[in-house]
Amino acid sequence: MSVIALRVDGGKDIGMGHIMRTMALANDLKKKPENKEVFYITKNDPTAVNKLKDNDFNVLVIDKDLSYEKEIKKVKEIIENREVNKLITDSYEIDQNYLIEMRKVVDKLITVHDYAPFAFPSHVVINGNAYAEDLDYKSYYGDTEFLLGTDYLLLREEFRNLPEVEVREKVQNILVTVGGYDMRNLTPKIIKALSELNLEEIDNQYIDKEKLHIDVVVGPSFDNVDQIVSEVEKSSLDISLNFNVKKMSKLMIKSDIAISSGGSTLYELAVTKTPGLILLQADNQIRVAEKLDGKSIMNLGFEDDFQVIAKRLKEFIKMNDNYLEEIFNKDDFKIGL
Template sequence: MKKKVVLFRCDASQQIGVGHVMRCLSLAQQVEKLNMDCVFLTNAGGDDVLRHYASFPIFTSRYSPNESEIDQIIKIAEKFQASYAVWDSYDMTVDGVAEVQNHIPLMILDDVYLLPHYSCDAVLNQNLYADPQKYSVNHLTTILTRSQYTLLRSSFREYMEKDREISLQMPARLMLSFGGSDSDDLTSLIIGWLIKLDFPIHFDIVLGPHYAFKSGLLEFVAADLAPNHKFMIHDNVRNMAELFIQQDIVICAGGSTLYEVACLGIPSCCIITADNQVELAKAAEEHGFSKNLGYIDEINPEFINSIIEDLIIDHKKRIHMSEIGKVIVDGLGAYRVASYILEKVHGKGGI
């Protein structure tokens, strides 16, 4: 029996980051495990991300900005005889969604309530704060919301199941991870502040594929201006779960990394680098698994350093944050969504 095919439409670039492609890849990983093939229609940046991170066979087709996006989606769906499509973008229209749905069952990944109406098979908002009432949909459209559907790669679930203790040892392991591009170079800024703390820190610095400030960062580390601290630079990490699990604290942007570290039970602090991160940063702090450090243009060294120092010292607080995170994000979201798609392509309805 010929395998069913699922088509993914998403892009990556220095401007928009790699999040759209990475969450589609997390879902595609589970789709492939359920014996379906995956095709990605993506731009050059997305193709680079897939080549680096995909650990299973994927067919790719290069998206052209000079042609109609809708026509390309339909054309690729027909070429590969796709049975289902997943579209993850902040650049779509009501009419475009409806037109694709007329040709193939379509799931929209949307965490910003982008459109006034959705004529598609399903809408997915994986966020903790997602409100299904904010989506205007057809009566046959399924709405999948909140952290039970958070799309994480399977490695996070695997590492979540390993025993891990919250460490009291020094130096503390502290990771900085600000996405695929970190266009504001928060990495260098925060390091420059934290090295002023009195106790030693082992910094794990994660750089994304579009990080443009690597040479300056390497020069800083090589200059050995902070001999009390240790620095390790990790470039284009393939297995983030393996690196996360070694950390005491993670400082990151207010995006999907919060879910990844919550799943592993790693306390985090987040900085809001874009408007679409505001609600998640607030919700993560309200639930108790992360500290919201505020907007990027409002942070200051005294506040940041006091929060980090408090977390390093307060072992019980980190244990509490760890336990809450693992309850809220169980690592099975991608499996649940892939199972929904499997049911739909075999005509059994879905969740």
């Protein structure tokens, strides 16, 4: 019987992407009878801890102010006390030395990582990004199994085995989603851009002006809700604010296009056949947005001028019918841990 721990962090400073994608893997691992226990070790950030607990995961919290050396010591103690034999890590802050130390105390070390910054001492490295096979991965001990590319994409269960998605000829529903924390204050600017959009300049063949509806997702760590509400109140558009969204896949399937941040959301948009106008929130979103640009998304990079966003949105709506491409057909993980 295996006891599996996941060493993963999330919160305002780093977003919730690492937490969300590892939950997809952890939920599958929980279902396997050979796994006695699956739990998280995470720094004490309320957003991450609450998200994990809301999804029925046991969480062991470590102090976020621990020094590097003390954190390694603390995680080793947890592993030994809980008799963990498999450890999964997903954090840019966990370096080669950290992983070498972890390998000493577990039977199997699995690392989820978006880049190849060093030779990995892990038994398994997972990178499900579309660009993963372009990277120069190396093994520290010479025995690492590299699982690279979209066959190993960590998609949440709600985005697998989806029903056939109906694609409307006209844009009727628009989704706005920038992740768990709006670190660049993009949501109010996107709403302003939508409100400034001159619908009369868009031909009726592209958009259903009478039924146009906007769904705005408000993430759990947003600190700009007042600004968002203010922009909604000033707008003449039909806008709904969505808090504590449990099934993002339903909103994406309902939507004809999305205005979104980058990261793993781009893959979720791809499998729901929702073309996306993308505004990046962080540097780690650049590579995937560039790789997918022109396939299912239009990448605006770090643009934040609402007038430019409105202009590009108008272009995007007109090219929507040429922008759909089914990139992924996910039904299950090919990862055997």
